[in-house]
Amino acid sequence: MQIRITLNGRKITEDVSPDLLLLDWVRAHGCYSVKRGCETSNCGLCTVFMEDKPVLSCSVLAVRADGKRIETLEGLRKEAEEFGAFIAGQGAEQCGFCNPGMIMNAIALFRENPEPSEEEIKEYLAGNLCRCSGYEGQLRGIQAFLAYKKGGGIQ
Amino acid sequence: MKTVGKPVIKKDAMALVTGQPVYTDDIAPKDCLIVKVLRSPHANALVKQVVKEGAMRIPGIEAVYTWEDVPGKRFTMAGQTYPEPSPYDRLILDRHMRFVGDPVAIVAGADALCVDQALAALKVEYEVLPAVLDFRKAKDHEVLVHPEEDWRSLCPVGADNRRNLCASGSMEKGDVDKVLADCDVVVSGSYHVQAAQQTMMETFRTFCYIDTYGRLNVVSSTQIVFHVRRILSHALDIPKSMIRAVKPRIGGGFGAKQTVVSEVYPAFVTWMTKKPAKMVFSREETQTASSPRHEMEVSVKIGADKTGNIRAIDVHTLSNTGAYGEHGPTTVGLSGTKSISLYGELDAHRFTYDVVYTNKMSAGAYRGYGATQGIYAVECAVNELAAKLSVDPVKLRLDNMVREGQVMPAYYGETNTSCALDRCLLKVKDMIGWEEKYPCRELGNGKVRSVGLAMGMQSSGISGVDVGSATIKLNEDGIYTLLIGAADMGTGCDTILAQMAAECLDCPVDEVIVSGADTDTSPYDSGSYASSTTYVTGKAVEKACEKLTRQIKERACQILSCSDETLFFDGHQAKDLDTGKTVGLKEIGTASMCGNNVALQVTETHSSPVSPPPFMAGAVEIELDKETGHVEIIDYVAVIDCGTVVNPNLARVQAEGGIAQGIGMALYEKVQYTEDGKLLNNSLMQYKIPTRLDVGKIRVEFESSYEPSGPFGAKSIGEIVINTPAPALTHAIYNATGIWFKELPVTSEKIAMGLLK
Ligand code: FES
Ligand code: FES
Numbered sequence: 001m002q003i004r005i006t007l008n009g010r011k012i013t014e015d016v017s018p019d020l021l022l023l024d025w026v027r028a029h030g031c032y033s034v035k036r037g038c039e040t041s042n043c044g045l046c047t048v049f050m051e052d053k054p055v056l057s058c059s060v061l062a063v064r065a066d067g068k069r070i071e072t073l074e075g076l077r078k079e080a081e082e083f084g085a086f087i088a089g090q091g092a093e094q095c096g097f098c099n100p101g102m103i104m105n106a107i108a109l110f111r112e113n114p115e116p117s118e119e120e121i122k123e124y125l126a127g128n129l130c131r132c133s134g135y136e137g138q139l140r141g142i143q144a145f146l147a148y149k150k151g152g153g154i155q
Numbered sequence: 156m157k158t159v160g161k162p163v164i165k166k167d168a169m170a171l172v173t174g175q176p177v178y179t180d181d182i183a184p185k186d187c188l189i190v191k192v193l194r195s196p197h198a199n200a201l202v203k204q205v206v207k208e209g210a211m212r213i214p215g216i217e218a219v220y221t222w223e224d225v226p227g228k229r230f231t232m233a234g235q236t237y238p239e240p241s242p243y244d245r246l247i248l249d250r251h252m253r254f255v256g257d258p259v260a261i262v263a264g265a266d267a268l269c270v271d272q273a274l275a276a277l278k279v280e281y282e283v284l285p286a287v288l289d290f291r292k293a294k295d296h297e298v299l300v301h302p303e304e305d306w307r308s309l310c311p312v313g314a315d316n317r318r319n320l321c322a323s324g325s326m327e328k329g330d331v332d333k334v335l336a337d338c339d340v341v342v343s344g345s346y347h348v349q350a351a352q353q354t355m356m357e358t359f360r361t362f363c364y365i366d367t368y369g370r371l372n373v374v375s376s377t378q379i380v381f382h383v384r385r386i387l388s389h390a391l392d393i394p395k396s397m398i399r400a401v402k403p404r405i406g407g408g409f410g411a412k413q414t415v416v417s418e419v420y421p422a423f424v425t426w427m428t429k430k431p432a433k434m435v436f437s438r439e440e441t442q443t444a445s446s447p448r449h450e451m452e453v454s455v456k457i458g459a460d461k462t463g464n465i466r467a468i469d470v471h472t473l474s475n476t477g478a479y480g481e482h483g484p485t486t487v488g489l490s491g492t493k494s495i496s497l498y499g500e501l502d503a504h505r506f507t508y509d510v511v512y513t514n515k516m517s518a519g520a521y522r523g524y525g526a527t528q529g530i531y532a533v534e535c536a537v538n539e540l541a542a543k544l545s546v547d548p549v550k551l552r553l554d555n556m557v558r559e560g561q562v563m564p565a566y567y568g569e570t571n572t573s574c575a576l577d578r579c580l581l582k583v584k585d586m587i588g589w590e591e592k593y594p595c596r597e598l599g600n601g602k603v604r605s606v607g608l609a610m611g612m613q614s615s616g617i618s619g620v621d622v623g624s625a626t627i628k629l630n631e632d633g634i635y636t637l638l639i640g641a642a643d644m645g646t647g648c649d650t651i652l653a654q655m656a657a658e659c660l661d662c663p664v665d666e667v668i669v670s671g672a673d674t675d676t677s678p679y680d681s682g683s684y685a686s687s688t689t690y691v692t693g694k695a696v697e698k699a700c701e702k703l704t705r706q707i708k709e710r711a712c713q714i715l716s717c718s719d720e721t722l723f724f725d726g727h728q729a730k731d732l733d734t735g736k737t738v739g740l741k742e743i744g745t746a747s748m749c750g751n752n753v754a755l756q757v758t759e760t761h762s763s764p765v766s767p768p769p770f771m772a773g774a775v776e777i778e779l780d781k782e783t784g785h786v787e788i789i790d791y792v793a794v795i796d797c798g799t800v801v802n803p804n805l806a807r808v809q810a811e812g813g814i815a816q817g818i819g820m821a822l823y824e825k826v827q828y829t830e831d832g833k834l835l836n837n838s839l840m841q842y843k844i845p846t847r848l849d850v851g852k853i854r855v856e857f858e859s860s861y862e863p864s865g866p867f868g869a870k871s872i873g874e875i876v877i878n879t880p881a882p883a884l885t886h887a888i889y890n891a892t893g894i895w896f897k898e899l900p901v902t903s904e905k906i907a908m909g910l911l912k
Pocket of ligand 1: 041056
């Protein structure tokens with residue numbers, strides 16, 4: 001089937017098999033930040049934006065993204081660097097494998113709700129598993145980032 | 156200290172948070188053959204025949220291999236120093252299927268689609284045999300998991316395949332039975348720990364290719380590159396010099412990747428076809444055919460006099476190694492040595508064990524490595540003893556815990572050279588508010604708040620076995636390169652070792668480049684396991700840097716035509732104090748590349764005769780709903796003595812992560828088999844690791860001792876952190892319900908059912 005997707009601002013037209021997952025499609029297009037941690041929509045590692053909404057790319061067929069805008073962490077480099085530095089500042093990136101998915105969802109959260117409470121943060125990111133960090137360091141990083149943003153972006 | 160003890164940001168941090176392609180599957184060549192295996196649906200069966208033809212006819216299929224195609228020499232997949240204590244009981248593919256998931260055939264093809272079709276097209280005829288699934292009945296069972304003649308055990312670990320024994324043994328000091336008979340109070344119980352999964356987010360994966368020289372190159376998500384090389388040489392029956400093993404960034408290991416789980420299959424394909432090949436385990440395979448914790452039943456007897464003086468501890472461990480013996484003989488030891496040794500000055504102790512084969516998934520190494528299981532049992536029993544004696548469990552421990560300077564008879568007779576366990580416990584008690592909260596408080600709405608606590612210990616490397624090495628060299632721009640064979644699996648050891656080098660060399664951490672691990676270029680290192688990297692490899696780094704500094708000075712003396720006595724070197728510049736002449740590090744580096752006979756490159760190796768234990772105390776406050784059995788963690792506090800904290804941020808996150816894993820094992824992570832030996836918890840849907848809503852608040856502090864034999868006084872942190880949640884939570888649940896649960900995980904369902912009785 002022919003699909004047209006705007007991936008990180010680049011228009012791509014391509015013939016794909018109808019059972020191809022969006023996850024495999026974006027990786028085939030060099031977006032290696034998108035990871036697979038499960039086959040059951042449980043881990044959140046594969047999170048991408050479809051029309052600015054976070055979706056699990058392991059659970060979306062590439063053909064469903066036809067005509068849509070898809071963004072991965074590769075396309076959000078500035079935001080990733082700015083926020084990621086706060087995760088790194090806590091040493092909370094550990095193995096890092098879960099980080100792109102978590103950072104995508106965190107960016108989505110900040111866009112939706114610039115001043116989330118601790119509970120709101122935890123609930124919004126509950127679908128992003130991390131086996132290394134115990135989540136506390138990620139929370140500290142997020143809160144430090146929010147404080148920095150609130151202070152007008154001055155550290 | 157300028158660098159050690161500072162929260163330095165990890166060297167790979169920005170690459171990781173921006174999602175750079177640094178992991179195995181990101182860098183695999185695009186033309187790799189896709190490798191998958193067909194797995195046995197039976198727990199015990201013989202393969203009568205495999206009809207390959209249909210599969211071979213599928214377009215894109217490159218090769219199909221069965222037991223008839225692979226070398227016939229047995230080996231172990233355990234990443235351990237040779238000769239491995241784990242028995243040689245594996246073939247790449249065997250005729251005998253020993254668990255549901257054992258590989259029958261390897262299929263390689265152009266893409267996943269054709270490989271999946273080929274797997275479905277393979278026709279296998281099995282002779283199904285009765286299976287031994289209950290590990291309590293496995294010893295001397297009529298069904299043998301390894302009846303084969305060529306099964307071998309290289310080390311005297313008490314193994315006997317004719318009895319389904321992977322290991323057995325005992326150690327004893329004093330007459331335990333007599334002392335127990337003489338005690339005023341004796342508690343006893345059997346504690347069951349499930350075969351919990353490491354569940355690192357990156358599943359097992361490896362790709363291979365043949366290089367310019369015809370050698371097999373193996374790029375793998377592994378903690379143990381040098382062991383990978385040796386194990387593959389045994390498995391493929393080719394010389395070690397024909398293999399190179401490299402690890403890129405690793406998406407978590409926790410011990411899982413201390414076993415060669417995925418490597419042999421693509422390695423065999425590449426070696427046979429000479430084409431690049433890649434295997435990526437699915438989560439289902441990672442859950443069902445990998446290297447989880449050893450299921451153990453630990454039986455404990457503890458005796459004390461009425462005043463609360465603990466006099467004897469008797470531990471018997473039955474460990475289930477499953478179908479193969481990886482890490483079976485060694486994990487079991489820690490269940491006794493690292494639990495009994497928490498208590499000093501016993502009149503007697505005894506530790507006996509059996510490790511049995513069964514027709515279940517084989518076990519491996521998982522953070523804590525047997526100590527977790529043993530400490531869970533002993534700490535639960537000590538809490539029960541406190542209840543029986545009606546003494547405060549904190550006081551009981553303060554009166555009996557091991558202290559600095561004591562000899563630890565159950566810990567190979569080592570002396571406890573650095574120990575702040577008492578301070579850890581007192582601080583934990585304060586942090587959780589023990590005085591006010593112990594044991595519990597009814598909230599009046601069917602809910603009750605309670606607290607529980609436990610202590611833990613681990614080791615720092617394997618004494619007399621683990622080898623760490625470091626090569627450090629000076630480049631012409633005055634920047635150093637540190638080559639290591641230890642594996643950073645997210646732990647941050649690249650950064651921690653660079654911090655140590657920077658401290659020794661008196662330079663910023665940014666001026667130390669770290670490279671590893673690669674069997675062709677890294678100096679030999681046993682690998683990153685057994686909490687060895689900071690303590691063992693760290694010491695090698697320290698030694699190498701000291702030696703390099705001497706050689707830099709020697710070269711500087713030559714340049715300045717001065718003697719060693721008048722030379723002063725501050726890390727950036729060497730100065731002849733007599734003449735005032737100086738030479739900078741850059742110039743020394745550059746001068747080393749012209750007319751030079753002094754190597755500005757040093758390799759040092761370190762192995763330690765001792766393994767000083769880190770210590771920890773953990774306490775938890777929970778809110779338990781008596782109607783549903785639901786346990787909510789309000790607060791988990793831990794205080795750790797890992798010696799000098801090299802990087803407080805990384806140590807803290809290690810600790811928080813280990814505690815979260817311990818919470819998962821204690822409350823949520825179920826391992827359930829069907830009657831015919833099929834594992835039900837085969838996905839993250841069925842195997843529930845904690846989310847960020849399930850771990851409550853985790854707070855970690857450090858109380859440092861100073862370990863004289865460690866680099867800058869450091870011990871280890873990686874494993875100990877998983878050991879306290881299970882006993883502390885079990886204690887809190889008892890304090891809320893009056894019921895001692897002795898089987899993990901303690902699910903809400905079990906609690907609710909227990910309260911109904
Ligand atoms: S890969 Fe796990 S949720 Fe998509
Ligand atoms: S950092 Fe390793 S899984 Fe989150």
